[in-house]
Amino acid sequence: MANSHAEENYLKAIFKISEKEGKAASTNAIAAEMQTTAASVTDMLKRLAEKNLIDYEKYRGVQLTEQGGRVATVLIRKHRLWEVFLTEKLGFAWDEVHDLAEQLEHVQGDSLIERLDTFLGHPKFDPHGDPIPDAQGRWAFRPQVLLSTMKLGETGTVTGVNDHSAPFLQYLDQLGIALGAQIELIERVPFDQSVRVRSGDGREITLSEKVGKNLFLAIKG
């Protein structure tokens, strides 16, 4: 049988944490990600282990099984394809699509997502620059670095964000920085690690260290 929305959301949370931390996800980390209590998480972990979607040993944290990983990957695929649809076709801004995609990703139907993928032209990245796994679960890779690790004089193309929050995305809009924007690093202030950059249209912009640590770019040349 299919998995419930709650189960799917837990699997996605576990996938995210394992990816970021590089190790088994702890009960507390999952609870934080899911905005719920540790007790609720333990409950759910038992159910997911029962269904062979995770490897779970009491007090030891959890990892997705092969099967659980597949479910999570499909879910991320669906989420990101819907985000592309919402921005490209319906005209939503990149800071508005997350909650809607969060709902749409749970719509069941294999042919739906494959037809949507075709309709959208098989996009490889979502509106935030995150890769969209293909139908076989393969991830596109694109070399990128944080603005904060670029060298003086280097030029890059904005490819993604680390922080997906609406305030950050809206601030980038305000600065005129979107995916695909060209940015040259012209100065780094030692005092606070803020940077001065020149954007493609010739404007000079000052960005804080925090922005620098949340903006990904592909280096030119």
Place this chain on the structure above:
Amino acid sequence: MANSHAEENYLKAIFKISEKEGKAASTNAIAAEMQTTAASVTDMLKRLAEKNLIDYEKYRGVQLTEQGGRVATVLIRKHRLWEVFLTEKLGFAWDEVHDLAEQLEHVQGDSLIERLDTFLGHPKFDPHGDPIPDAQGRWAFRPQVLLSTMKLGETGTVTGVNDHSAPFLQYLDQLGIALGAQIELIERVPFDQSVRVRSGDGREITLSEKVGKNLFLAIKG
């Protein structure tokens, strides 16, 4: 607060029954429509009455309140707009879209449905010819009659179906009868009320009484 999927589905079922029967919906009729038991229906009716979505008196059947009617209308609007999207944009056949739309209609977000409506060009009818209420809940009206009530020699344009089942829709596909098809009634067989029609491309087709009672047409002239 918003309504659950289950609540929304009950409201839609009650709306459908009231529309068809023209009177208060009975517990059993709702149970049949929802494919559940009368006891479950009674439970839900209490909850819906509590939320002022229906007028409910024990043993007396139910009617939607103004508020309940609005919820049901919005739900039908969402369902039918998604059906248009699935057929027009994703290329699904008219017999494939119901179950997917049944899920998509529960996605919450006012701006989503209005943007979808705009993206689709404000369609007035869904892929089965059923009217799509507008954002204010107004229904388009189009005079139409059943093929079984047409007079000999009359010509009509196919505008909708009474039976929405996949087998019927697929049979129409096979016969080459789609929405917009031109059909002239050339003979009615008294013995079994089957009819002989000429379609727009000149082909002569024999249709059973059952087909005649499930095909709507707008009469020409």
Place this chain on the structure above:
DNA sequence: AAATTTTTTTAGATTAGCCTAAAAATAAAT
């Protein structure tokens, strides 16, 4: 009008998913 049938409601359980509070296990600090 009384008896019978049908419809509807109530009573009592069940399941998923969530909670708080308390207990148990693990990790960290002295």
Place this chain on the structure above:
DNA sequence: ATTTATTTTTAGGCTAATCTAAAAAAATTT
């Protein structure tokens, strides 16, 4: 190596939505 703090699990309860079986009300038939 104890003590202390943190993390995790258990215990017990709650709600929405479902079910079956039994009781009650309404409708129908005789």
